Amino acid sequence: xxxxxxxxxxxxxxxxxxxxxxxxxxxxxxxxxxxxxxxxxxxxxxxxxxxxxxxxxxxxxxxxxxxxxxxxxxxxxxxxxxxxxxxxxxxxxxxxxxxxxxxxxxxxxxxxxxxxxxxxxxxxxxxxxxxxxxxxxxxxxxxxxxxxxxxxxxxxxxxxxxxxxxxxxxxxxxxxxxxxxxxxxxxxxxxxxxxxxxxxxxxxxxxx
Amino acid sequence: xxxxxxxxxxxxxxxxxxxxxxxxxxxxxxxxxxxxxxxxxxxxxxxxxxxxxxxxxxxxxxxxxxxxxxxxxxxxxxxxxxxxxxxxxxxxxxxxxxxxxxxxxxxxxxxxxxxxxxxxxxxxxxxxxxxxxxxxxxxxxxxxxxxxxxxxxxxxxxxxxxxxxxxxxxxxxxxxxxxxxxxxxxxxxxxxxxxxxxxxxxxxxxxx
DNA sequence: TGCATTTATGGACTACGGTCAATAAATGGA
DNA sequence: TCCATTTATTGACCGTAGTCCATAAATGCA
Numbered sequence: 001x002x003x004x005x006x007x008x009x010x011x012x013x014x015x016x017x018x019x020x021x022x023x024x025x026x027x028x029x030x031x032x033x034x035x036x037x038x039x040x041x042x043x044x045x046x047x048x049x050x051x052x053x054x055x056x057x058x059x060x061x062x063x064x065x066x067x068x069x070x071x072x073x074x075x076x077x078x079x080x081x082x083x084x085x086x087x088x089x090x091x092x093x094x095x096x097x098x099x100x101x102x103x104x105x106x107x108x109x110x111x112x113x114x115x116x117x118x119x120x121x122x123x124x125x126x127x128x129x130x131x132x133x134x135x136x137x138x139x140x141x142x143x144x145x146x147x148x149x150x151x152x153x154x155x156x157x158x159x160x161x162x163x164x165x166x167x168x169x170x171x172x173x174x175x176x177x178x179x180x181x182x183x184x185x186x187x188x189x190x191x192x193x194x195x196x197x198x199x200x201x202x203x204x205x206x207x208x
Numbered sequence: 209x210x211x212x213x214x215x216x217x218x219x220x221x222x223x224x225x226x227x228x229x230x231x232x233x234x235x236x237x238x239x240x241x242x243x244x245x246x247x248x249x250x251x252x253x254x255x256x257x258x259x260x261x262x263x264x265x266x267x268x269x270x271x272x273x274x275x276x277x278x279x280x281x282x283x284x285x286x287x288x289x290x291x292x293x294x295x296x297x298x299x300x301x302x303x304x305x306x307x308x309x310x311x312x313x314x315x316x317x318x319x320x321x322x323x324x325x326x327x328x329x330x331x332x333x334x335x336x337x338x339x340x341x342x343x344x345x346x347x348x349x350x351x352x353x354x355x356x357x358x359x360x361x362x363x364x365x366x367x368x369x370x371x372x373x374x375x376x377x378x379x380x381x382x383x384x385x386x387x388x389x390x391x392x393x394x395x396x397x398x399x400x401x402x403x404x405x406x407x408x409x410x411x412x413x414x415x416x
Numbered sequence: 417t418g419c420a421t422t423t424a425t426g427g428a429c430t431a432c433g434g435t436c437a438a439t440a441a442a443t444g445g446a
Numbered sequence: 447t448c449c450a451t452t453t454a455t456t457g458a459c460c461g462t463a464g465t466c467c468a469t470a471a472a473t474g475c476a
Contacts, residue, residue: 027422028472052341056463066425125340128396132337133260142397174390174408181389182382188336189350200382235452236442264433274455
């Protein structure tokens with residue numbers, strides 16, 4: 001398993017908004033601990049109570065900062081929570097090596113995502129919900145969480161096509177939609193996701 | 209094209225909450241026009257402004273009723289809007305006849321859904337979002353909107369299996385997840401859906 | 417030391433979804 | 447006619463997300 005981060009530039013662009021360490025001009029510097037305290041509070045409280053039951057006041061109280069300090073760093077609760085949960089997760093998107101057979105690689109990739117969803121699936125669903133009525137957040141969420149996984153699967157499928165594991169006329173975009181859609185659909189509708197589902201999806205995609 | 213309504217009993221159970229015409233006991237009867245006025249206002253305002261920009265006050269003002277009258281009939285804005293948009297749509301789920309070849313039938317079915325989404329896809333996405341933080345509404349939305357379409361596709365796939373258009377070892381549940389998931393995924397991520405996507409999905413499902 | 421600039425804090429403020437209670441109005445039945 | 451019952455209206459109320467503002471504190475620079 002290697003590590004793949006197709007969005008380093010996006011992070012960099014985003015982080016400039018939110019990074020205190022590299023500002024030269026005058027003015028009081030940002031409290032270096034505030035952002036970390038808020039992200040830690042977000043993870044703890046959201047895992048504990050669920051996204052919709054975590055209020056801004058609870059987050060700032062737990063982090064020991066004022067309301068405005070939060071809004072100086074993130075434009076909304078959704079952006080803070082995504083930042084807290086999916087910074088590490090998005091950087092460390094698992095990417096199977098090119099030598100693994102396609103069906104095995106896809107099964108493994110999906111199994112790891114599903115394992116992650118067992119812990120934070122509820123939070124993820126709430127973020128998808130928040131993205132539907134906030135186009136700015138929708139774009140950021142798509143770039144940081146959805147697109148990297150889509151890219152990995154499409155690369156995997158293209159490699160499989162060159163190796164003859166997948167017929168050359170299969171439409172990669174639609175296949176990727178169907179693969180990711182299956183797990184979003186099950187997740188949004190509260191259906192279970194596990195290794196079995198990962199195997200069934202991969203088997204159907206790669207059936208001859 | 210026939211008409212299929214697998215959830216008449218669910219409607220009936222729901223409607224008793226919300227139907228004034230058949231109550232025998234004493235007491236002031238419900239205003240027969242209020243519900244229709246609210247549903248009409250919901251459709252007009254949501255199509256006009258988008259779900260999240262329609263306030264309860266705007267709905268009751270447009271319908272000429274009080275706030276409490278709305279909440280006597282629906283437990284939330286989401287339930288009213290779903291009722292307004294998807295009553296007729298859910299009753300008239302298109303269901304291709306059993307003689308049509310599977311790939312054709314699936315293409316046709318998906319094309320009609322996608323056509324519907326062109327007009328009300330934004331509203332549908334907002335309802336999916338509302339369902340993520342409201343388990344009661346999530347259940348109702350699932351029963352009234354998601355499950356009927358899932359049932360139709362699974363029946364279609366099973367018929368295709370008995371006719372030999374689909375290998376007998378294909379997993380119908382996972383296939384249904386992948387089919388519906390593809391369009392949810394594209395819809396939630398703001399990607400276009402049209403006849404072309406319907407054809408590509410059906411072709412990949414039925415590819416030999 | 418002083419000035420410009422930026423951030424932190426606390427509290428007031430708006431808009432919203434949803435609840436609640438008081439009062440009036442409309443019905444069936446005694 | 448009176449009563450029990452149900453609904454409609456009105457307006458108060460609560461908790462929340464997000465904004466705004468005054469004031470204090472921390473920095474670079476002159």
